[in-house]
Amino acid sequence: MNPAHAMPLLQLALRPDLGVLVGRWGFQPDPMLLPAAYEQLTEIALRDNCRFWMQDIRRRTLNDPAITTWLLAEYFPNMAARLQGRLFVAYLVGPDLHHHISTGPDFAPIESYHDKPFVVGFFGDEGKAIAWLQAQQAAR
Template sequence: MTSEIPTPLIEFLYRDDLDILVGRWGYQPDPRELPAVYQQMTDQALAKNARFWLQDIRRRTVNDPSTTEWLLTKFFPDMAQRLGGRLYIAYLVGPALHESIVKQPGYVPAEAYDGKPFATSFFGDEGAAIRWLQIQQTDKVH
């Protein structure tokens, strides 16, 4: 297995106009590829001090439970600390993946993240996801 990330199948782009780090996932990655992908995302986020992320995972069909556990318990809290404020992640998902995610045991809705160093929410519409992130940006005391 190679640690190189297929490009342009996964792309991270910082949108200065929106103050949002956008990740576009063009395929379903093998979980073994994710450390390199998340390192690339970390590098981009730290370079821009980006705490507002839009992750377009509409082309993904499966949510790996061990990756989800790692994101929620280690990666997101660590990134919030490294970025010096609350981290917000809006996931843009397709209908089948969205249903799979919300039906998983332990699924936590966005409002349950109060008091945590990060918050996530899931959307089927990119405009709605960006609006949610912009609402979070209006409260600069994160």
């Protein structure tokens, strides 16, 4: 844990009752901390063979453009291949970050992922994020 922060950067928990891997991000990280956090996420997702993720980033204030590009171009497609199925990621975001993301030039709505091995959605309500993930599970 970073001594400057009261909680760890990333807490991960598999919710077998929901079939969802929940990641709760504790603070806005220095981009140099992200590779280790994503390695931890990779390890748990592969161990539990879970393709349905909810990432709670409400404590984060911005997205690093280089990390976003890496996630969309490399990490998510790679994880879908390693998990041998389509990856579904629901981001739980606060209002300011949601506005920043959804009005950005590279924002893609859920519908635009129809031809990709992964789908990313942004939600302001945890119940709606989980409901969306469960609807994706039911459709499979």
